[in-house]
Amino acid sequence: MDEKDLSGEVIGAAIEVHRLLGPGLLESAYELALERELLLRGFAVKRQKPVPLEYKGVALGDGFRLDLLVADRLLLEIKAVDVLLPSTRRSC
Secondary structure, rough: OOOHHHHHHHHHHHHHHHHHHHOOOOOOHHHHHHHHHHHHHHOEEEEEEEEHHHHEEEEEEEEEEEEEEEOEEEEEEEEEOOOOOOOOOOOO
């Protein structure tokens, strides 16, 4: 499966989670549900995978954690917000 197909499958799974759970939950709830939905669809999923950070040649430990890593290729950062604000970026 190429990246475009993989991302389409993940978007479909995220829509299914939102359809069933609705708005208003914490990011952690959506993260758990999306992990389950992706597993049900046959994808390998790692949740809260630590990513090491190195600065000026020194290992600083786990710099951050990936919310979800799907099929060892697609990184997901789960966000739950009340309102989407318009982008302030201008195209050239």
